[in-house]
Amino acid sequence: MRSGAPAQQSGPEEVACAIELDGARRVYELPDLGHLLALHDVHLSVAPGQFVSIIGPSGCGKSTLLRLVAGLEAPDGGVISLGGRTPTQAAEAKLLGFVPQVPALLPWLSVLRNVTLPTRLNRRAARRGADRAETEELLRKAGLGDVMHQLPSQLSGGMRQRTAIVRALALRPEVLLLDEPFSALDEFTREALQELLLDLWGELEATVLFVTHSISEAVRLSDKVVVMAPKPGRIVEVVDIDLPRPRTQELLTSAEFHAYELKVRDLLRGAFEHGREPA
Ligand SMILES: Nc1ncnc2c1ncn2[C@@H]1O[C@H](COP(=O)(O)OP(=O)(O)O)[C@@H](O)[C@H]1O
Ligand SMILES: [Mg+2]
CATH class of the missing domain: 3.40.50.300 (P-loop containing nucleotide triphosphate hydrolases)
Known part of the structure; x- marks a missing residue:
């Protein structure tokens, strides 16, 4: 990596x-x-x-x-x-790849067809994006190899979110x-x-x-x-x-990591206090 x-x-x-x-x-x-x-x-x-x-x-x-x-x-x-x-x-x-907070998958398409939809609909996306074999490999890496022919409604929330991430990444x-x-x-x-x-x-x-x-x-x-x-x-x-x-x-359990968390926490506390409505 x-x-x-x-x-x-x-x-x-x-x-x-x-x-x-x-x-x-x-x-x-x-x-x-x-x-x-x-x-x-x-x-x-x-x-x-x-x-x-x-x-x-x-x-x-x-x-x-x-x-x-x-x-x-x-x-x-x-x-x-x-x-x-x-x-x-x-x-x-x-x-650009965009992953929204709630994965917007088409319920009548399989996981694989949801992921390949952008490259099937758009020539530019097809030129840039992963081909069928690469897309299947991405799905396997995301732990979706066994469910790629299932519908979104058959998946857990985590799997649906993984599908949305793979769909964005398949556009490279x-x-x-x-x-x-x-x-x-x-x-x-x-x-x-x-x-x-x-x-x-x-x-x-x-x-x-x-x-x-x-x-x-x-x-x-x-x-x-x-x-x-x-x-x-x-x-x-x-x-x-x-x-x-x-x-x-x-x-992730080191003092150095913790010091960064504390620094961000302090800055966030300031941001929250600023945003609070006056009593
Ligand atoms: N389309 C919109 N019309 C009117 N106000 C909006 C719109 N989108 C966001 N806002 C307002 O802009 C501010 C920032 O919103 P948003 O970017 O969603 O914040 P965050 O994602 O940090 O929660 C909020 O006060 C929100 O109500
Ligand atoms: Mg927001």
């Missing part, structure tokens, strides 16, 4: 892309309530191939930030660049965006999926933005943890996680 260092430049097709937000701003107009500043002056630089987590209280703009990077919404100010492309261009070039995206993908899962399923995600990230060399509510998950997975606060939604600090990979059980 590779370290968290930026991917080596080996050709334009194989390089994960950098993500740059320069003064990104998003305002929602609320009927009768005026403006809501969901994101205010957000600056963030993510190097190609980095794994970056975003953590912060509900309503601080984490999902909004992901939607802007995914090109699903346009910013009201500032510039967002994915390896020199706008988010819309990157989405059109099929460079340069940028992988995950919005609290493990929040509905039990602790053990969650740990298994963290391992799977790190393994596949190591192989596919994507740049990852990962939204989570869990401090230990953020520190464990990431090269950087972005801490956000609400009102207005903004970044309060970016913590570099300077720990070697793979992050062994020994490392």
Whole structure:
């Protein structure tokens, strides 16, 4: 498995892309309530191939930030660049993989056909994405080898979430965006999926933005943890996680790891206190 260092430049097709937000701003107009500043002056630089987590209280703009990077919404100010492309261009070039909080699988298609749907529907995705044999291999790695011909309703929640992750990865995206993908899962399923995600990230060399509510998950997975606060939604600090990979059980119980958790916890406490309504 590779370290968290930026991917080596080996050709334009194989390089994960950098993500740059320069003064990104998003305002929602609320009927009768005026403006809501969901994101205010957000600056963030993510190097190609980095794994970056975003953590912060509900309503601080984490999902909004992901939607802007995914090109699903346009910013009201500032510039967002994915390896020199706008988010819309990157989405059109099929460079983005998106895993929502609740996996949106088509109930009448098998696991395999759900995963291959994007590449069957889109020529660009088909050119970039995994072929049938590679897709089946990804499914086996994700522990879905025995259920690939079953319907989503026959699977557990963890398996459905794995299917959604494999579907995003089968596009071989340069940028992988995950919005609290493990929040509905039990602790053990969650740990298994963290391992799977790190393994596949190591192989596919994507740049990852990962939204989570869990401090230990953020520190464990990431090269950087972005801490956000609400009102207005903004970044309060970016913590570099300077720990070697793979992050062994020994490392995860070390004083060094714990010190990072405490640092993120302190920043988050500040963010929560800021977001609380006055009594
Ligand atoms: N489409 C929308 N219309 C109006 N307000 C929105 C919309 N999407 C998000 N918001 C508001 O923007 C703020 C940030 O939301 P969101 O990005 O979902 O936060 P988070 O993911 O951190 O919980 C919240 O106050 C939310 O209510
Ligand atoms: Mg959200």
